[in-house]
């Protein structure tokens with residue numbers, strides 16, 4: 167049985183060689199990248215049956231996305247193929263101090279923005295142990311906002327654990343619009359992942375990570391709230407208990423997808439029957455491992471994660 171189903175947009179990511187700029191580069195490296203498929207890849211590579219649902223153009227570009235995800239072991243049988251819309255792209259110029267990393271989206275009218283609930287096989291979502299999407303998905307179109315609500319509600323009603331990362335993207339919408347959409351979905355979410363900066367800037371939460379987690383759990387009845395704090399580590403609240411986790415040191419080669427690797431590591435360990443503390447540890451270790459790898463996804467094995475944890479224990483709590 168599929169243990170994890172994720173749902174969202176995957177783009178092709180085009181990045182010039184390091185040290186070159188988008189406006190002058192003659193070569194681009196091409197890879198698939200999208201928050202929800204990044205989570206599916208991490209979970210698949212950590213030993214789970216992970217499936218990814220979306221809609222893609224029936225073109226070489228859409229097939230390239232599917233081919234890449236399959237190469238990591240992700241089940242893409244639920245992908246809906248489309249003849250009328252395009253493949254979303256994003257351009258990534260890697261930064262180097264003092265020049266910041268620059269992301270340029272070229273994703274308007276992507277096939278996924280037209281994905282309606284009726285086109286999806288919701289049975290797979292109902293039969294899975296866990297269903298994950300992020301705040302990027304409802305940001306992409308009104309249609310997808312409705313579909314996201316339907317998918318999460320169907321999953322939760324069927325007893326599938328639903329997980330959601332706020333993943334606020336300021337290039338996609340304003341904080342007020344995001345907050346409205348999030349609040350509409352919160353009733354259907356069991357496990358919430360929130361970067362502390364998103365909880366503050368979008369949901370107007372104040373205080374330290376524990377205060378934020380307790381406030382969100384009380385207001386929206388989440389089973390588990392995980393608050394991430396970048397280099398400061400992370401914290402999870404479940405059944406009133408708080409668990410803290412430091413970061414594992416890593417030499418950062420490519421930070422894109424670190425948050426998705428964190429979620430993938432957490433869900434994978436939870437699906438293995440790990441408790442929240444162990445799952446946080448796997449989340450942090452998978453995230454740090456990802457930072458050493460070029461591309462959106464964590465090309466990782468369970469042994470890699472075990473080694474990080476064994477070498478550093480609880481990580482660095484700052």
Ligand code: KDG
Nearest residue numbers: 199200201302422423426462
């Ligand atoms: O978390 C990484 C994502 O930001 C990247 O894959 C692109 O999905 C993406 C998005 O919409 O920003």
